[in-house]
Amino acid sequence: MNIYMHCEVSSRELDSKLLLAILAASRGHQVIVSDQESIIKGLVRKFLFPGIFHTKSITPGKPKIEKHKRIKNTGCKITSIDEEGGLVDYKYDKFAKIRYGAQTLRQASAVFTWGLDDCNSLKKIYPKFSKKIYLTGSPRADLWQPFFFSYWKKKDKKFKKPYLLISSNFISGLHMKTLYERMRVFEVGGYLKRDPELLKIIMPRESEKIKLVALFIEAIKYLSSNKKQKYKIILRPHQTENAKLWKIFLNGVSDVEVIKDDSISFWVNNAFAVMHHSCTTALEARLAKKPVISYVPFNLEYSEKKLPLDISYKVKDLKKLTRKINTIFYQSKLKNKNNKFDSLPKILRKKIFIDKKELAASKIINVWEKLGDESLSKPNNWALFKLSLKIMKFNGILGRFIKKFTNSNFQNKENFKFPPFNEKNVFDKIQKLQKVLGIKKKIDCQLLSDRTLLIKQK
Numbered sequence: 001m002n003i004y005m006h007c008e009v010s011s012r013e014l015d016s017k018l019l020l021a022i023l024a025a026s027r028g029h030q031v032i033v034s035d036q037e038s039i040i041k042g043l044v045r046k047f048l049f050p051g052i053f054h055t056k057s058i059t060p061g062k063p064k065i066e067k068h069k070r071i072k073n074t075g076c077k078i079t080s081i082d083e084e085g086g087l088v089d090y091k092y093d094k095f096a097k098i099r100y101g102a103q104t105l106r107q108a109s110a111v112f113t114w115g116l117d118d119c120n121s122l123k124k125i126y127p128k129f130s131k132k133i134y135l136t137g138s139p140r141a142d143l144w145q146p147f148f149f150s151y152w153k154k155k156d157k158k159f160k161k162p163y164l165l166i167s168s169n170f171i172s173g174l175h176m177k178t179l180y181e182r183m184r185v186f187e188v189g190g191y192l193k194r195d196p197e198l199l200k201i202i203m204p205r206e207s208e209k210i211k212l213v214a215l216f217i218e219a220i221k222y223l224s225s226n227k228k229q230k231y232k233i234i235l236r237p238h239q240t241e242n243a244k245l246w247k248i249f250l251n252g253v254s255d256v257e258v259i260k261d262d263s264i265s266f267w268v269n270n271a272f273a274v275m276h277h278s279c280t281t282a283l284e285a286r287l288a289k290k291p292v293i294s295y296v297p298f299n300l301e302y303s304e305k306k307l308p309l310d311i312s313y314k315v316k317d318l319k320k321l322t323r324k325i326n327t328i329f330y331q332s333k334l335k336n337k338n339n340k341f342d343s344l345p346k347i348l349r350k351k352i353f354i355d356k357k358e359l360a361a362s363k364i365i366n367v368w369e370k371l372g373d374e375s376l377s378k379p380n381n382w383a384l385f386k387l388s389l390k391i392m393k394f395n396g397i398l399g400r401f402i403k404k405f406t407n408s409n410f411q412n413k414e415n416f417k418f419p420p421f422n423e424k425n426v427f428d429k430i431q432k433l434q435k436v437l438g439i440k441k442k443i444d445c446q447l448l449s450d451r452t453l454l455i456k457q458k
Contacts, residue, residue, distance in 0.1 A: 001372040002051025002380060003031045004039045004076070009417045011239050013056065013083055015151075015263050016139035018429055020054075020361045021455040026439045027365060030380065034452040035418055038389060040067060043074040047388040049378035050075030052368050056083040058108055060101025061189035068107045077371050081112040081138060081364070087280050087351050088305035092121035098194050105129040110367050112136045112360075115353040134367055137353040137360030143265055144287040145354065151429075151436050152269035161255070162332065163232040164325060165271035166220065167264065169279035172209035174241040179206070205302040212277060215297040217249050222318045223325065224253050231329055234259055236267055239417065272332040273325065282308035286348060291328045295321055311345050382446070382454060389449040420450035430455070 003024055005017050014033070021031040032039060032048075036055070042048035053076045058064070068078055086095030096118070105111065105126055111133050113119040123130040143151065168174075175182060183202075186192050192199055220233060233256045237243045246258045259267070264281055265288075268274060274285040275293045278300075285292045294312035315321045353360070430445050442458040 001029045001368065001377045002049055003029050003368065004043075004048070004051055004053045005031065005033045006036045006039060006053070006055040007033055007418060008036070008056045008083070009239050010419065010421075011260070011263055013140070014426075015143055015265065015429065016361070018426070018455075019139050019142060019359075019433060020364065021453075022430060022433045022437065022439065022443060023359070023361050024365050024368070025443050025455045025457055026437075026441050027369075028457060029365075029368075030454070030456040032448075032452065032454055034449075036067070038392065038449065038452050040070060041392060042385055042388060043076060044070055045388065046074075047381075047385045049376075049380055050077075051376045052076070052371065053078050054368075055080045057099060058082075058101075058104035058111065059099050059189060060104045060194075061191070063188060065103050065107070068104065072107060075375055077109040077376065078107055079110040079112065079364075079368065079371070080108055081114070081136075082118075083140075085114050085138070085280065086118060087114065087283050088278060088308050090307050090347070092118050093125065094195075096121045096125050098191060100126065101194075102126065102128070105132065108132060109371050110134060112138075112364055112367070113353075114138045114141065115349075115351045117350045119353075134363070135353055136363040136367070137355060139359070139361040139364065140265075141284075141287065141352045141354065142359045142361055144268075144284050146289070148436060149269060149288075151432050152266050154266075159232075159270065161230075161232040162272045162329065163234045163270075164223075164329075165267050165274045166216070166233060166235045167268075167274060167276045167279045167281040168216070168235060168237045168241060168246070169276065169281070170209045170213050170216070171238055171240055172206040173213065174237070174245050176240055176242050201302045208300050208302055211298070212300075213249075216277070216295065219295055219297070219318060219321060220250060220256060221253055223322060224256055226322050230326075231255075231272065232257065234267060234271070236260070236264055273328045275325070276308065276312070278305040278308050280308065282312050283348060283352065286311055286344060287352065287354075291332075293321070293324055293328070307347065307351075311348060382448070386448045389452055393449060418451060421447060421453060423447050426453065 005020065007013050007017050017033045021033055024031050053071050055078065058080045071078060082099055086092050089095060100122065113133060113135055114137065119133060119135040122133050223233060235246055235250065235256065235258045237246050237260055243258055243260045250256050250258060265284065268281060268285050268288050268290060271290060273291040273293060274281060275295060276282050277295055282292050292312040294309045294314050296309060296314055296316050313324055315324050427445060434443060444456050444458040446454045448454050
């Protein structure tokens with residue numbers, strides 16, 4: 001069967017997409033991991049035969065509905081798991097109404113859920129589509145489990161010092177896009193219609209987060225000056241934040257490094273502790289059995305998500321923050337340490353479904369195979385598709401050149417969400433996944449373009 005996986009934010013999604021691809025390929029399927037545009041053009045122009053189109057959300061905005069119409073018209077079946085997850089709120093109903101809709105659920109053949117919370121909420125709000133909604137868990141959460149700890153180790157990555165990971169999720173004022181550009185996304189995507197209160201809270205929320213950024217910078221400097229060089233601090237910006245801004249803010253601060261390389265999961269798994277404020281990474285760190293500290297320097301009204309705070313050590317001032325991190329650091333050195341984070345809180349077990357007998361990725365492939373038929377299994381001419389990708393790339397370069405030549409104000413914007421694949425890095429990940437999963441079958445991995453990966457059996 002042909003499986004086409006849309007990857008939007010590679011630092012967030014690539015590892016889980018590779019997990020799905022490797023397992024699917026080992027079961028005889030041919031898998032493309034790529035950006036949405038390349039897949040849609042390949043299907044519409046008939047360089048690709050129909051298959052399963054697996055996407056990162058089915059938000060009911062007009063542009064997405066139109067894209068999914070084009071995909072379905074090629075004969076494909078659409079499936080999705082929402083990569084945003086809605087994990088940081090205790091209740092899921094509001095997220096379900098904003099990120100889902102009757103039109104997109106009608107277009108989808110299957111919707112996969114992270115846990116009981118989102119599964120039950122979606123079935124309650126959209127009862128007509130309950131048979132399409134599956135409790136599988138997320139392949140991203142598969143990779144957060146102890147079974148995959150070895151996957152996150154790198155032979156060529158040696159840390160001279162243990163490090164505290166600080167996960168930034170402030171976005172506002174640090175975003176790669178301007179406020180106007182972000183508001184246009186909300187407007188075009190229909191978010192403002194589905195959530196009329198959103199417009200009222202955007203500016204106060206932006207203000208709160210800017211204040212948080214300033215206080216986190218102060219905290220990082222304070223920790224750096226009080227830790228006596230025993231450990232390093234790594235600041236990991238959110239995927240939409242401008243890392244260059246963080247580097248300016250923390251320039252000259254000793255033993256502090258701003259890093260945006262690799263998945264956040266790599267940095268979580270190799271840290272002695274994780275510090276955050278209302279960040280989804282707190283949930284991931286708890287599953288990875290890492291101590292989690294939430295720094296709460298003031299009470300927020302608009303941008304505070306309580307669930308990540310409640311599953312963390314909550315600290316409100318700098319002196320207590322320093323003492324707590326130092327205590328965790330010295331405990332991490334003990335061989336027989338007693339880690340209270342080994343057990344998962346009940347709310348986390350509702351949010352993230354973990355089946356110890358079967359991976360979420362495997363459950364998703366089971367559903368794909370039930371949806372599959374002969375029309376989704378016609379063999380593609382991969383050489384022809386690869387040639388079409390080269391033509392698309394050339395046309396894109398030519399188009400940008402013409403725009404730049406005819407419009408002096410034209411700016412070529414970098415795709416910060418999905419930079420080109422690093423071939424060695426991707427192939428290393430695939431080999432490691434095969435080893436962890438114990439897959440003996442030979443897997444063929446080909447880079448068809450700088451953002452298109454083909455994975456199948458040899």
